[in-house]
Amino acid sequence: MNIDSFKMKRREFIKKIGLSAAGVTVAPYILPSGRLFAQTGQRKVNHVVFCLLAGGIRNDESVKQNEGNLMSTMLKDVSGGYVEQPGFLQRENIPDNPLGLQRLQDNGTLFKEVRFAEGPTGHYNGHITALTGRYTNATLNLRANPDYPTVFEYYRKHAGGGEMSALNCWWISDSLGPYPALNYSSYPGYGALYGANYIQPSSLISVDGYNEVGNPFYFTEKEKDLANKIKGFCDGNFTSQYAAESVGIVNNKSERVQLETFINELFTDAISGPGYFNWGSGDWVNNDLLNIYYAEKTLEKFEPELLVLNLQAVDICHSEFTSYCNNLIRADWGVTHLWNFIQSTPGLANDTVMIVMPEHGRNADPNTLVDAYGRPAYDHTSDERSREIFTMILGPSNVIKQGHVVSSEYGESIDVVPTIANLLGFDADIPLGMLSGNSLTDAYA
Numbered sequence: 001m002n003i004d005s006f007k008m009k010r011r012e013f014i015k016k017i018g019l020s021a022a023g024v025t026v027a028p029y030i031l032p033s034g035r036l037f038a039q040t041g042q043r044k045v046n047h048v049v050f051c052l053l054a055g056g057i058r059n060d061e062s063v064k065q066n067e068g069n070l071m072s073t074m075l076k077d078v079s080g081g082y083v084e085q086p087g088f089l090q091r092e093n094i095p096d097n098p099l100g101l102q103r104l105q106d107n108g109t110l111f112k113e114v115r116f117a118e119g120p121t122g123h124y125n126g127h128i129t130a131l132t133g134r135y136t137n138a139t140l141n142l143r144a145n146p147d148y149p150t151v152f153e154y155y156r157k158h159a160g161g162g163e164m165s166a167l168n169c170w171w172i173s174d175s176l177g178p179y180p181a182l183n184y185s186s187y188p189g190y191g192a193l194y195g196a197n198y199i200q201p202s203s204l205i206s207v208d209g210y211n212e213v214g215n216p217f218y219f220t221e222k223e224k225d226l227a228n229k230i231k232g233f234c235d236g237n238f239t240s241q242y243a244a245e246s247v248g249i250v251n252n253k254s255e256r257v258q259l260e261t262f263i264n265e266l267f268t269d270a271i272s273g274p275g276y277f278n279w280g281s282g283d284w285v286n287n288d289l290l291n292i293y294y295a296e297k298t299l300e301k302f303e304p305e306l307l308v309l310n311l312q313a314v315d316i317c318h319s320e321f322t323s324y325c326n327n328l329i330r331a332d333w334g335v336t337h338l339w340n341f342i343q344s345t346p347g348l349a350n351d352t353v354m355i356v357m358p359e360h361g362r363n364a365d366p367n368t369l370v371d372a373y374g375r376p377a378y379d380h381t382s383d384e385r386s387r388e389i390f391t392m393i394l395g396p397s398n399v400i401k402q403g404h405v406v407s408s409e410y411g412e413s414i415d416v417v418p419t420i421a422n423l424l425g426f427d428a429d430i431p432l433g434m435l436s437g438n439s440l441t442d443a444y445a
Helices: 005-020 123-132 153-160 179-183 207-213 220-242 255-274 275-279 288-302 313-319 321-343 414-422
Strands: 047-053 108-115 169-172 196-199 306-310 353-356 387-393 404-412
Touching: 047 123, 047 207, 047 255, 047 321, 047 387, 047 414, 108 414, 123 414, 153 169, 153 414, 169 288, 179 196, 207 255, 220 313, 255 288, 275 288, 288 306, 288 321, 321 353, 353 414, 387 414, 404 414
Parallel strands: 047 306, 047 353, 108 404, 169 196, 169 306
Antiparallel strands: 108 387, 353 387
């Protein structure tokens, strides 16, 4: 059957459903495969992007702007604007955005006082909480999957009656820490069968790697070593992260061909000079911007309904406060670039909600380290300041309140998963008692 004939028969089928089921207000949802299922919940949008501003960000340097407005493409000024200080990135040196940056706060709702209320304020616990909607006191184990299902598993099992393609669901992370294990849990009835497709851009291809292996005509020993590392990543990760046979992530044969084509396109793109080089050069581009670049490539290629990425570069605050602030500036610019990219991409524009949240904060008191500019460093050891975070929810004006600010304490980090489930219309299908948070409904129009 050709595609035009298939579409005609599908339209006729839908029309017959409408004629025979007058009074039914919730229409069937059409999967990317063309199959139909009865949608039990009402979607608000068809795409959600969740940005974890990982690495620990204090409200002091973000929404409270105690160092000046370091995140001026996301946040309105509340402290007199950007404050030029020794060692801080100068605004005139930050690259122009070809999409035209629009301040994010005007495109949604900002919750200024959210809480990471329970458990150690560590990266493992923070990510587990954000991705599962459950607090945990688990001891750090870099190879351990979460005890409770992740948002990816809930989505793939419940949003489409177990029929959602893994191409619709992506987890893009930094290479540091436990992140490869967080795309699915060990919870009975969920697990790898419902996991997300996963990539680590900084391991797959890097700015340094491109600079070293970008010349196709010859390789030095160092270049050979880098090329072998890339090959090793693909050999070791392509089967384990994309194929069903080893760990159970389900991509059928056709989907695996699409994935292989996509990875090849990324390498070709890198060799020819990827677009992130137009975002700036030298020390400006870091792994966070690399993650955002590949998130945009993934969104453009597959238009997934759920994509989660983490930005980890601010974790340097343990030893370098000035670098931490500069990476906040980069993350701010990159997240805004991502939102503007979404709004300029057909299929995503005006049909996507983006949620931005740090996984936890940082301590009120510094540790004993001081950087070259005399600024003390900060850890995150579960004091009250390290439990303070913010959350920003952006989306179409008919779905999300525009320019809305909630300044009082509202919401917790466990609330993002229920919010995503509600936005994509599968919250009612998740078994009772699995999630302990609530949807952040004050953001809804």
